[in-house]
Amino acid sequence: MIIGFCFLIPALAAYLLFMGYPLYRTVALSITNWSGFGDPQNIGLVNYQSIFKDKTFLLALKNTIYFAVFSSIFSVLLGLLLAWLNMYMRRMEGQVFRTVMFAPSMIAPTITGLLFLFIFTEDVGMVNNILKAIGLSELTTAWLTNAMTVKQVVVIATVWRQFGLTLVLCYAGLQSIPNELIESARLDGASDGKVFSRILVPLIKPQIELSVMFTMLGGLRIYDSVVSLTGGGPARQTVVLPMWIIENAYTYSKFGYASAMCVVFIAVVLIFIVALRLVFRGENYEY
Amino acid sequence: MSIRKIGSSIKDTENLYAKTKPLVAASRVITILCAVTVLYPLVFIVLVSFKNNQEFYSNIWGFPEIWRWSNYSYAWVNGEIGKFALNSVIVSLSAVLASALLSALAGYALSKLHIPKAKSIIAILLGLNFVPSVAVFIPLYIQLINMHLNKTLLMLILPYMAWQIPFSIYIFKNFFDSIPAQLLDAARVDGCNEIRTFFSIILPLARPAVATVMVFNFINIWGEYIWASVASSSSTKIQTLPVGLLYFRGEYGIQWGPFAAAILIIIVPLMLIFIYLQRYFIRGLTAGAVKG
Numbered sequence: 061m062i063i064g065f066c067f068l069i070p071a072l073a074a075y076l077l078f079m080g081y082p083l084y085r086t087v088a089l090s091i092t093n094w095s096g097f098g099d100p101q102n103i104g105l106v107n108y109q110s111i112f113k114d115k116t117f118l119l120a121l122k123n124t125i126y127f128a129v130f131s132s133i134f135s136v137l138l139g140l141l142l143a144w145l146n147m148y149m150r151r152m153e154g155q156v157f158r159t160v161m162f163a164p165s166m167i168a169p170t171i172t173g174l175l176f177l178f179i180f181t182e183d184v185g186m187v188n189n190i191l192k193a194i195g196l197s198e199l200t201t202a203w204l205t206n207a208m209t210v211k212q213v214v215v216i217a218t219v220w221r222q223f224g225l226t227l228v229l230c231y232a233g234l235q236s237i238p239n240e241l242i243e244s245a246r247l248d249g250a251s252d253g254k255v256f257s258r259i260l261v262p263l264i265k266p267q268i269e270l271s272v273m274f275t276m277l278g279g280l281r282i283y284d285s286v287v288s289l290t291g292g293g294p295a296r297q298t299v300v301l302p303m304w305i306i307e308n309a310y311t312y313s314k315f316g317y318a319s320a321m322c323v324v325f326i327a328v329v330l331i332f333i334v335a336l337r338l339v340f341r342g343e344n345y346e347y
Numbered sequence: 348m349s350i351r352k353i354g355s356s357i358k359d360t361e362n363l364y365a366k367t368k369p370l371v372a373a374s375r376v377i378t379i380l381c382a383v384t385v386l387y388p389l390v391f392i393v394l395v396s397f398k399n400n401q402e403f404y405s406n407i408w409g410f411p412e413i414w415r416w417s418n419y420s421y422a423w424v425n426g427e428i429g430k431f432a433l434n435s436v437i438v439s440l441s442a443v444l445a446s447a448l449l450s451a452l453a454g455y456a457l458s459k460l461h462i463p464k465a466k467s468i469i470a471i472l473l474g475l476n477f478v479p480s481v482a483v484f485i486p487l488y489i490q491l492i493n494m495h496l497n498k499t500l501l502m503l504i505l506p507y508m509a510w511q512i513p514f515s516i517y518i519f520k521n522f523f524d525s526i527p528a529q530l531l532d533a534a535r536v537d538g539c540n541e542i543r544t545f546f547s548i549i550l551p552l553a554r555p556a557v558a559t560v561m562v563f564n565f566i567n568i569w570g571e572y573i574w575a576s577v578a579s580s581s582s583t584k585i586q587t588l589p590v591g592l593l594y595f596r597g598e599y600g601i602q603w604g605p606f607a608a609a610i611l612i613i614i615v616p617l618m619l620i621f622i623y624l625q626r627y628f629i630r631g632l633t634a635g636a637v638k639g
Contacts, residue, residue, distance in 0.1 A: 063541045064460025068468075071453035071512050075472070078487065078509035083478060085486030142381060145374035147364045159622070160382045166621045167614055168570020170589040174610055175388050178395065184603070186391060189407055220385070242364075252367050281479050284572040288593055302481040302573060310580065315485050322482035329477055 089319035096313045107320035116296060117321060120304040121328070126211060127286075127300065128279030128332070131218035135275045136268065138219065139226025144256055146231055158231065162224035169221065173288030176217040180204050180289075205294045214298060217285055222278070226271040233264030262345055269340040276336065280329055301325050389614075396607035403603045415604065422595070422609040431591030432612065438500055438587060439568045442507035447560050450512050454519025454556075455549055459531060460541075469520060472513035480510055484577055491578075498582040503575060511564040518563075522556035523549075562624045569617060588613050 090107060092100035111117050142161065146154045164172065179186045180203040188200040203209045237260065245255050261268070283302040286292060292299045305325065309318035364370070395403060396418055397411040406412070423429045457465040487506060496502050531549070550557070572589040579586045586594070595609055 064456040064462045067452040067456035067460060067541075067545075068462060071449040071516060072468075074449060074505075074509045075475075075512045078506045079475065079478075079480075079483060082483035082486040082490060083475070085490075086482055089485065138381070142378060145370070145378055148367070148371045148374035149378070157378050157382055161378075161385055163618065163621065164385055166566055166617050168572065168589055170570060170572045170592065171610055171613055174592065174606075175392060178392060178603075178607070179388055184404060184407060186388070223381075224385070252364075252370055277477060281481075283481070284570075284589070287572070302479065305481055306484070306573070306577065309485050310577065319485055322485075326478055326482050329479060333477060 086319045086322050089316055090323045091320070092316040094316045096315055100316065103316070107317050108324070110317070111320055111324060116299060116304055117301075119296065120299045120301045121324075123211070123298060124280055124282065124301045125328075127214060127218065127282045128276050130215045131222070131279045131282070132272055132275040134215065134219045135223045136226050136271045138223045139228075139271060140230045140261075140268065142223070142227045143230035143234055144260065146227070147234055158224075158228060162228055164221045165225045167221060169218075169282070169284035170288045172217050172221045173285035176213065176220075176285075176289055177204075180213050204290055207294055207297045210290055210294065210298055214282070214286055214289060217289060218279065218282065221285075222275055226275060229267050229271045229274075230264060233267030234260060237263050265340065265344055269336070272340075273336060276332060277329065280332060301328075392607045392610055395603055396605075396611055398604050400603055418604040418608040419612070422605040422612060426595045426605060426609055427591060428588070428595070428609050428612055431586055431588045434500060434585060435569060435588040438503045438507065439565055441500075442504045442511070442568050443561050443564045445504070446508040446511040446515055446564055447557055449508070450515030450560065451519050451550060451553060451557065452545065453512075454516045455523050455545065455553075457516065458520045458523035459526075459528060465520075469517060473517060476513040480506075481573060484574065488577060492581070498584060500585055502578045502581075502585060503587065506574060506578075507568045507571065511560075511567065515560045515564065518560050519553065519556050522553055526552065558624060562620070565620070566617070 089100060091102055091104055093103045093106075094100035146158060149157070167175070177185075180188075182188065182202040182204070185203070187203065191197060191200045201209060203213050241259060241263075242255055245259055250258070281302065282300055286298055286300055286303065290298045292303050301321070302325075305318050305321050308314045308321065394409075394411060397414045397416075398406070399415060399418075402411060456462055457468060462468070491497060491502050491505070496505070531544070570589055571587075572593075575587045575590045576593075579590055592609055592613065595606065
């Protein structure tokens with residue numbers, strides 16, 4: 061057991077030093093007005109009060125939740141559909157397509173954002189050029205500077221990057237369902253759609269839950285792709301929480317205020333975890 | 348080969364799904380469509396990376412008239428992608444190796460060395476892992492400066508290493524749980540001390556878990572942007588690829604060719620690693636899913 065602790069301590073120490081302790085400091089700073097000089101002064105909950113009057117903060121919170129929820133829903137639905145359709149393919153064929161569609165999950169979000177610059181830029185972007193080529197030029201718009209479309213573009217870029225992951229997770233679940241179950245359902249006259257909705261989906265609930273967890277909690281942290289795609293613009297329309305936190309801390313040196321936003325951010329993440337747990341509560345089916 | 352062929356044809360006849368012909372056709376159509384939307388932007392970037400701006404505007408879809416490899420050397424030299432790449436390689440490799448080593452030791456201890464409350468320790472670590480890293484940046488930055496690490500790559504390596512630890516420990520613990528204790532006891536009876544046992548027997552045995560953890564962590568660290576941009580605000584010497592690339596965009600904004608080349612320089616190594624190691628990556632991810 062003593063040796064066990066010797067093996068365990070280095071990892072725990074490293075984690076506490078670079079995550080645990082700073083986390084404690086963030087919470088401590090959040091009730092001060094520290095601006096980088098001198099000793100932090102305790103000002104109670106003033107920061108928290110002003111946060112919820114801060115319009116940019118509220119917009120950032122709204123955007124963060126918007127991106128997390130929508131990118132997660134579309135990634136999971138698309139991944140689930142494609143995983144199911146993948147079962148209808150020959151083995152090698154399915155394997156090749158899974159590999160191709162998983163590939164974007166490897167690409168860093170920053171790079172995804174830059175890639176989508178090429179696609180949605182107004183003058184030379186792919187989408188506008190395709191629209192012109194097929195005679196729909198009235199549909200072209202400045203996707204990235206039009207407040208009506210820019211949020212959807214961010215969601216599309218995120219879904220593009222992560223639907224391969226949900227596809228692979230759901231596929232792993234579908235693959236492990238025994239054939240007999242499907243066979244007997246077929247004999248009872250169930251159509252493919254029924255088999256999918258009544259048997260397959262309930263049986264892979266754990267995998268679907270994991271996919272939602274991955275994509276939604278990942279979505280709450282969206283920052284890199286927004287920075288590289290829109291920079292938060294136009295006119296802060298796509299600002300997200302990490303962006304506003306960093307701006308307050310490093311541009312305005314409002315460290316106490318930014319720390320309080322961090323604490324609220326953590327609370328939002330916790331609320332999401334609890335909510336997801338509740339949504340996916342209930343029995344899991346065994347087979 | 349013929350045996351494999353027979354094997355796969357048997358599998359196909361066993362494939363219950365394949366009986367519904369309309370869906371078989373639909374699956375091809377929809378999947379191919381999605382695969383094209385994934386691949387086309389990448390192909391597009393490859394083509395752009397060989398064009399100059401003039402050609403990019405006049406001939407947006409077609410193949411480049413000349414294959415301008417000079418775009419790549421321009422990105423590498425003038426865009427300083429080479430410098431950023433070196434930083435990224437050093438940071439990623441050291442952080443990945445260090446976190447894999449520490450987590451393997453800890454995962455082994457939690458699984459086999461009778462640590463009390465091992466389950467609670469894992470649960471707390473995984474819980475903390477949900478905290479967005481941006482929430483610790485302010486104190487962490489000050490802490491690292493007080494440790495006199497600013498302007499060194501350790502400013503990136505140490506936090507990256509630490510942040511990967513919870514998930515890595517989780518994967519290692521799951522893996523070691525699946526190895527029978529008798530196997531390890533046998534090694535101990537032979538008179539090996541724990542540390543030697545660990546490096547000569549345990550670690551080689553855990554190769555699949557090591558591969559999963561390293562690939563997973565490498566992807567996370569290689570593309571990490573937010574901390575890299577904050578940490579390198581103290582010194583441009585420690586900028587990594589994702590930071591450098593955005594800087595590149597600002598500096599040479601509309602030079603689409605070299606810009607695309609720079610993007611490819613970052614993506615391609617990752618793709619190669621992925622194609623080589625994907626089975627570990629996907630297996631590792633889904634193992635957690637299947638076993639809940």
